[in-house]
Each structure stands twice: as structure tokens, then as C-alpha cells.
Amino acid sequence: MSTVAISGTTRNGSILQPTGDTASATNKPIAIALSSNVSSAPTVAASQPGATTLANDLYAGRPILAKVYSVLNAGDPSSVNAFLDKSGYEITPEGMQQVLSSTQPGPGFDIRSFGGLYKFTAPDELTSYALRLDPTTTKIYIGATAVNNTTDSRGHVLFEFQSLRYDLVFANPTGLASQPKVDTVKGTRTTLGDPKGPTSDVTAEQQDASSPPQDWAEMKGSLQAAYVLSLFGLSWTVLFTLIGEYRNWKDKKEALAKDEVAKRIEKLSEPVKKSLKATNELVLKLAELSDPGGSIDVDRGVVEEAVTAGIKAQLDLLNKDPGLLTAADRSRITAKAAEAMREAVRTEYLDEARPLVLDYLGGLGDLLGDDALEAAVEHHADLHMSEIANKLRNLDAGSPWLQATIDAVVANAGKEAYRELGDLAKASQTATEAIIEQNKQDRAKNEWKLLEYKSQFEERKMSEAEMSAHQDEHDAVLGRLENQMQSAEQELNRQQQQEEWHREEEADFGKEAEEAKKQAEEHAVEAFGE
Numbered sequence: 296m297s298t299v300a301i302s303g304t305t306r307n308g309s310i311l312q313p314t315g316d317t318a319s320a321t322n323k324p325i326a327i328a329l330s331s332n333v334s335s336a337p338t339v340a341a342s343q344p345g346a347t348t349l350a351n352d353l354y355a356g357r358p359i360l361a362k363v364y365s366v367l368n369a370g371d372p373s374s375v376n377a378f379l380d381k382s383g384y385e386i387t388p389e390g391m392q393q394v395l396s397s398t399q400p401g402p403g404f405d406i407r408s409f410g411g412l413y414k415f416t417a418p419d420e421l422t423s424y425a426l427r428l429d430p431t432t433t434k435i436y437i438g439a440t441a442v443n444n445t446t447d448s449r450g451h452v453l454f455e456f457q458s459l460r461y462d463l464v465f466a467n468p469t470g471l472a473s474q475p476k477v478d479t480v481k482g483t484r485t486t487l488g489d490p491k492g493p494t495s496d497v498t499a500e501q502q503d504a505s506s507p508p509q510d511w512a513e514m515k516g517s518l519q520a521a522y523v524l525s526l527f528g529l530s531w532t533v534l535f536t537l538i539g540e541y542r543n544w545k546d547k548k549e550a551l552a553k554d555e556v557a558k559r560i561e562k563l564s565e566p567v568k569k570s571l572k573a574t575n576e577l578v579l580k581l582a583e584l585s586d587p588g589g590s591i592d593v594d595r596g597v598v599e600e601a602v603t604a605g606i607k608a609q610l611d612l613l614n615k616d617p618g619l620l621t622a623a624d625r626s627r628i629t630a631k632a633a634e635a636m637r638e639a640v641r642t643e644y645l646d647e648a649r650p651l652v653l654d655y656l657g658g659l660g661d662l663l664g665d666d667a668l669e670a671a672v673e674h675h676a677d678l679h680m681s682e683i684a685n686k687l688r689n690l691d692a693g694s695p696w697l698q699a700t701i702d703a704v705v706a707n708a709g710k711e712a713y714r715e716l717g718d719l720a721k722a723s724q725t726a727t728e729a730i731i732e733q734n735k736q737d738r739a740k741n742e743w744k745l746l747e748y749k750s751q752f753e754e755r756k757m758s759e760a761e762m763s764a765h766q767d768e769h770d771a772v773l774g775r776l777e778n779q780m781q782s783a784e785q786e787l788n789r790q791q792q793q794e795e796w797h798r799e800e801e802a803d804f805g806k807e808a809e810e811a812k813k814q815a816e817e818h819a820v821e822a823f824g825e
């Protein structure tokens with residue numbers, strides 16, 4: 296079985312090493328051996344379909360654990376049963392009772408059901424130590440030392456520690472109808488090599504973890520969801536009993552019977568909710584620990600893109616010629632740009648902080664889900680808002696960089712607007728020139744027809760009256776074409792002047808944009824440290 300070593304320095308009172316006088320003498324780097332292969336973990340004896348798989352998946356900290364905890368935390372029997380019905384597991388009170396049988400000492404005993412933190416109460420020399428049992432790997436740690444524990448056919452847990460052999464029995468007095476109580480450990484220890492020598496009693500009780508968050512950070516590589524819940528006092532016996540009671544509630548038909556089950560559910564839910572609440576609090580504490588790494592490095596391109604989008608959005612709302620903006624218009628644009636800038640800086644900060652926070656949280660994400668993890672990142676950002684505030688001192692609404700950037704964007708908007716107007720004027724000229732060209736062709740055609748009529752008249756193929764009528768028709772068409780030509784030439788001249796004016800405005804706005812951009816570049820050193 297391969298292992299992973301995680302080193303760190305702990306403080307007195309840590310769950311990672313002895314407490315009291317012994318701990319004060321051992322405040323030095325330690326290595327925690329963590330199994331990276333959990334395939335050797337025992338499996339619950341199969342009975343009702345679904346119960347075995349559910350138990351194994353919960354012990355392993357698979358995604359169903361987060362879902363189960365979320366719905367149990369809500370505590371509504373109807374909602375819980377609706378979830379269980381659609382969970383993909385066939386869960387019955389009988390099935391959960393069969394799973395619970397594996398929590399009792401005997402041939403089918405499953406040590407995973409007692410995952411958690413235990414405080415030794417006897418003998419005296421052990422009271423400065425804590426025992427940790429990881430339900431995901433089945434490994435036991437005494438203080439900071441991983442022991443090679445095994446389980447025999449009686450359900451007794453055996454291991455060696457400091458030249459002594461331990462024979463322990465884990466027990467939980469909780470039954471389907473019982474008030475939840477803490478798990479206990481009882482047993483004996485003997486000297487190695489002298490099995491017939493004197494024995495001493497060993498006792499321990501499960502307790503909630505209370506180490507400083509820094510100690511959890513040192514363990515972050517091993518913080519699997521099921522393990523953390525166990526360390527925060529989760530009793531797997533209580534959890535399985537609670538699930539069974541919810542199914543029991545569903546099967547009851549009479550209101551009185553349902554009420555009795557509901558009372559048991561309420562009692563059993565208290566420690567389950569407590570362990571989840573403690574885990575959520577740990578997440579926030581770990582988020583506080585993650586170091587933002589000094590002043591954040593804001594990406595100018597990201598901020599500039601956001602600011603530009605904000606300015607353009609406000610210009611679209613104003614729907615005005617950029618050259619005719621009032622002081623009030625400018626104020627609205629500045630406010631929108633500053634808002635976009637602040638949001639961009641915060642987003643940039645969150646992007647940098649997110650991997651740091653998630654690294655500290657380790658495997659807790661398997662339990663908490665994306666929403667809770669993102670809330671932890673937001674919490675971290677709120678605690679380190681000074682980093683954002685420091686950056687915004689150089690990027691506030693009145694900063695030279697922002698004002699120059701606004702000038703550049705507004706000028707570019709004007710340049711683009713007049714370029715489009717110039718293009719429209721040019722397109723209009725093309726259409727008018729086509730009209731003039733067609734007019735010329737129509738005049739030539741009209742003249743050719745008149746010549747044809749005159750030729751026929753000279754050849755005496757038409758009368759004088761007919762020729763006179765054709766002449767009148769020709770003159771009328773010619774008059775209309777001359778009027779059309781005059782109007783078209785005047786319109787073409789107007790369009791040419793209009794295009795020239797638009798091109799001049801485009802050029803002027805372009806110069807303003809270039810100058811503003813140059814100023815923004817100069818002020819970027821102060822704003823972004825470039």
C-alpha cells in the first residue's frame with residue numbers, strides 16, 4: 296500500500312500530537328503517513344439492496360455524502376424521504392438496521408463506523424494523547440503516529456504503540472430508539488514480548504476536534520469529507536440510525552406513530568447538524584488563513600476591457616453625439632466606468648485568491664459542494680478587502696488613468712460614428728452618380744429616337760403632324776431629364792460636402808483618441824505599476 300507523507304509543525308493541544316506536558320517537549324516537525332489506497336477498507340455485509348452500497352459510499356466520502364448531509368440538515372421528513380426515494384439507493388429501515396449490525400463487535404464488525412477523534416481517559420500516561428480513526432482509510436493515529444491496526448474475528452482492534460500491544464473494543468450505545476450518545480473505546484494493553492505480564496485498562500471517549508485552524512491547514516492533504524465530519528463528532532452509528540428512522544417515519548400510517556418517530560429523529564439530528572455546522576465553520580477559518588500573497592497583480596487588459604464596456608454601455612443609453620455630451624452625461628459615464636473597474640478588480644482578486652483558498656480546504660470540497668466553496672472564497676475576499684482598496688486608490692473615479700481612458704473611449708466612439716456617417720455619405724454619392732449616369736444614357740437614347748423620326752420624315756414615311764408630335768414628346772422628355780440632372784448634380788455636391796465634413800470630424804476625433812490613449816499609457820504606470 297502506497298503512502299503520502301505530509302509534514303508540518305503543530306502546537307500544544309493539537310489533534311495531531313500529544314497534549315499537555317508530553318506535547319510541550321515534542322513541538323517539532325512531524326510526518327503523517329496517509330494511505331492513498333482505500334481498497335483494503337472492509338465492506339458492510341450485504342443484506343437489503345442499496346443499504347450496503349450507501350454505507351460504503353458514505354464512508355468513502357463520495358458525492359452522496361454531501362447530498363445526504365444537506366438534506367438531513369434541512370430535517371423535513373417528507374423532503375428527506377423524497378430525496379432518498381430518488382437517490383438511486385433502495386433504502387429501508389431493515390436495510391439500515393443490517394448496516395447498523397456491522398457497528399457492533401463481532402465477526403462482521405466494520406471499524407469505519409467509529410471514525411473520529413477520541414480522548415484517552417485511562418491510563419494516566421495516555422491522557423495527553425488523542426486517537427484518530429480515519430473512516431476513509433481505516434487508519435488509526437495515536438497523536439501524530441500512524442499505527443498498523445488490524446481487526447480480528449471478535450471485532451477487536453489490535454495494534455502496537457510504544458512497545459505495548461493494544462486490544463480495544465469500539466462501542467456505541469445508540470439504538471434505533473435511543474438517545475444518541477458518544478462512542479467509547481475500552482480495552483487493555485500489555486507489554487510486547489510478555490503476553491502473560493500485567494495488563495492495564497485503556498478507555499477513551501469520542502470528542503469534537505478543537506485544534507486551531509492552522510493545524511487543520513497542515514493536514515489539508517488528508518482532509519477528506521468523511522474524515523473531517525468524523526473529527527467533528529459525527530457518529531456513523533447515529534447517522535445510519537437517523538436514515539433508518541426517516542424510512543421508518545415514511546412507513547408509519549398513523550399520525551401518533553409518526554410523531555413518536557419524529558421525536559427520535561429530532562434527537563438524532565442534533566449531533567449530525569452540529570458536525571456539519573462545525574465543518575462549515577472550519578471552511579471559513581481555513582479561508583481566512585490562506586495568504587493573498589501581498590498586493591494583487593491586477594491585469595490591466597482585464598480592467599481596461601471592463602471599463603471600455605461600461606463606457607460604451609452608458610454611451611448607448613445616452614444615444615448622443617459624443618461631441619455634444621454635457622457635464623451630467625460625463626458624470627454618468629464616469630460613474631459607470633468606475634463601477635465596472637471596481638468589479639473587474641474584485642473579480643481579478645477572486646481569481647487569484649480562489650486556488651489559494653481551495654488548496655487550504657483540501658478534500659472538504661467533496662462535502663461542501665461548489666456553492667459553499669465559492670462562499671469561502673468570497674469570505675476570504677471580504678477579509679482582505681484592503682488589498683482591493685489599496686489598488687483602487689490608484690483606480691478611483693478621479694484617477695488620471697480612468698479619465699484619460701474615458702476620453703479615449705468617447706473619442707473613439709465619435710471617430711467610429713463619423714466614419715459610419717462618412718461611409719453613408721459616400722454610399723449616397725455612389726447612388727446619385729448612378730442616377731446621373733442613367734440620365735445621360737436616357738438623354739442619348741432620346742436624341743437618337745428624334746434623329747430616327749427626322750430620317751423617316753425626310754423619307755416621307757411620316758406626316759408633318761406626326762413629326763411635330765414626336766418633336767414635342769422629345770422636348771418634354773428632355774426637359775424632365777435636364778431637371779433630373781440638375782437636381783442630381785446638386786445632391787451629389789451636397790453629399791460630397793457632407794462626406795468631407797464627416798471625414799474631418801472623424802479625423803479630429805481620431806486625433807483626440809490618440810492623444811487620450813497616450814495620456815492613459817503615461818498614467819498606467821501609477822495605476823497599474825507598469
